Amino acid sequence: GEDVEQSLFLSVREGDSSVINCTYTDSSSTYLYWYKQEPGAGLQLLTYIFSNMDMKQDQRLTVLLNKKDKHLSLRIADTQTGDSAIYFCAERGENTGFQKLVFGTGTRLLVSP
Amino acid sequence: KAGVTQTPRYLIKTRGQQVTLSCSPISGHRSVSWYQQTPGQGLQFLFEYFSETQRNKGNFPGRFSGRQFSNSRSEMNVSTLELGDSALYLCASSLAPGLTSGANVLTFGAGSRLTVL
Numbered sequence: 001g002e003d004v005e006q007s008l009f010l011s012v013r014e015g016d017s018s019v020i021n022c023t024y025t026d027s028s029s030t031y032l033y034w035y036k037q038e039p040g041a042g043l044q045l046l047t048y049i050f051s052n053m054d055m056k057q058d059q060r061l062t063v064l065l066n067k068k069d070k071h072l073s074l075r076i077a078d079t080q081t082g083d084s085a086i087y088f089c090a091e092r093g094e095n096t097g098f099q100k101l102v103f104g105t106g107t108r109l110l111v112s113p
Numbered sequence: 114k115a116g117v118t119q120t121p122r123y124l125i126k127t128r129g130q131q132v133t134l135s136c137s138p139i140s141g142h143r144s145v146s147w148y149q150q151t152p153g154q155g156l157q158f159l160f161e162y163f164s165e166t167q168r169n170k171g172n173f174p175g176r177f178s179g180r181q182f183s184n185s186r187s188e189m190n191v192s193t194l195e196l197g198d199s200a201l202y203l204c205a206s207s208l209a210p211g212l213t214s215g216a217n218v219l220t221f222g223a224g225s226r227l228t229v230l
Contacts, residue, residue: 033218042117042203042221088156099146099207099219100169103156 002026004091004104011110018079020107022072022089029091032065033101034074037086046074046087076109084111115140117206117222125228131192134225138185138206145187146219147179150201159202162187163209191227199229 003025012018024032030051035043049056049063049072056063062075072089086108090101118137126132138145146169147159158171162181179189185206191198205219 035221040223042119042223043205045218045220048218090156099144099161099205100158100171101219102158103148105155 002091002093002102004089004102006087006089006104006107008105009108009110011112012079014079014081014111014113016079018076018083018109018111020074020076020087020089020109022074022104024070024072024089024091024102024104026091026093026102027070028093029070031092032063032072033090033092034061034063035088035090035103037088037106039085043088079109079111081111081113084109117142117204117220119202119204119222119225121225122223123226123228125230126194127230128194128196130194131190132194132227133188133190134202134204134227136187136189136204136206136222138187138204139220141208142206142220143185143209144207145181145185146205146207147187147189148203148205149173150203150224151197151199156203159189194229196229199227201226 005023033048034046037043047058060077064073086106088103088106090103120135144163146161148156150156160179161169165181176192181187201224203224205221207219
């Protein structure tokens with residue numbers, strides 16, 4: 001079945017860049033997403049990328065997709081303390097129901113001043 | 114534009130009871146799906162509704178059920194609660210299924226946190 005893996009924890013200093021990595025197994029993935037979850041809150045969509053793209057940039061966020069290796073990364077430039085949260089990658093396969101996303105385990109990002 | 118509204122935000126139940134959670138999607142969104150989030154299992158898909166019909170279901174026992182109303186609002190029900198049902202239940206809405214544009218993304222509510230004692 002589909003599986004999405006992420007490292008559990010990342011710690012950076014304010015102003016540095018953060019890179020959160022994700023690997024997935026479903027070769028039929030069509031869209032891949034990054035969501036952010038702050039304590040006590042739901043999931044906030046940060047960005048997404050279509051599977052035929054290699055890169056997408058959105059302000060401080062850069063998504064890189066290596067479809068051959070099934071590897072997705074999220075780079076946050078100039079990381080701020082307000083970026084501290086859990087980050088989830090998720091994939092939507094071609095053959096699944098439209099709204100079914102398979103989520104990774106989440107990466108807890110801690111930004112220290 | 115109001116976001117996805119879930120009620121109640123917090124609730125405590127005891128084993129054996131049942132619970133109903135409610136979700137009001139963003140105005141104009143007709144598709145609703147539900148996810149369960151636990152520390153052990155992470156985020157898992159429960160089910161998806163469109164036009165009052167369940168379109169897809171995750172790997173959960175029959176104690177978990179849901180429905181969607183004609184105004185697109187959705188409810189999910191868990192009967193005969195078990196300790197392991199303690200979780201954050203997240204509802205998400207989107208415009209409609211089947212659209213190929215990635216812009217038709219899921220918008221999540223803040224969740225309903227269920228504690229089973």
